[in-house]
Amino acid sequence: MVTAMHVINAVLVLLRASMFMKRRSRQSPFAMILMLCGSIILSAQAGSVADDSSKRITVLGDSLVAGYGLAPGLSFPDRLEAALQDKGYKIAVVNAGLSGDTTAGGLARLEWSLSDDPAAVIIVLGGNDMLRGLDPAATRTNLDAIITQLKKRNVTVMLAGMLASRNLGPEYVTAFDGLYPALAEAHNIDFYPFFLEGVALDPALNLSDGLHPNEDGVNEIVRRILPFVTNMLDQMAG
Helix, strand or coil: CCCHHHHHHHHHHHHHHHHHHHHHCCCCHHHHHHHHHHHHHHHHHHHHHHHHCCEEEEEEECHHHHCCCCCCCCCHHHHHHHHHHHCCCCEEEEEEECCCCCHHHHHHCHHHHCCCCCCEEEEECCHHHHHCCCCHHHHHHHHHHHHHHHHHCCCEEEEECCCCCHHHCHHHHHHHHHHHHHHHHHHCCEEECCCCCCCCCCHHHECCCCCCECHHHHHHHHHHHHHHHHHHHHHHHC
16 A cells, blocks of 8 residues: 555655756656656555564563473464464564573563564563562562563563462462552553463373473463454554
């Protein structure tokens, strides 16, 4: 589609070209018209390529994102990208998962994790904070800083929640479980309540360690989170 911006760009190209041609030779009106038409077409084509190019979603996370114990191509970002493309979305999903990472680690490496200039970021962090018994207040502070930095860069954010192991005690469980919805509400961002929904504690969907999803488990996570991601993308497009 030829837009006003395409025409403006073409006119600017034509003006520069005409100034050059005046110094070199006489340019006929017909030739100048052809140049203008060609410039408009090239500008429109350039815009079309930009419009059709794949947007990027970066998934910032830990081993649940990195694809721990899985063959190449089976990680959550890989399977999410395939599912989105099957639905017609021209999306590249970047794997910014690092096994063992905490929210503090995610915050520390946030800048270089955004080197691909994503349009959106899905945050899947906090599981290791919980497993190490770290203070939920610190987890919340780190996630808050990550979200704040992303919003300053005009990046759309989806926060995936985590749940604490019940053997950590009711006080810890309440503080940890509650920090995710509270952050999502405070920042008015997209929220997926529990990343491992339908997969956690199911032996058939996890590796032998009982913590990391196997191939079927990843596919189940993708199936459940997909409507949330497509809704986010539709809102971004709308």
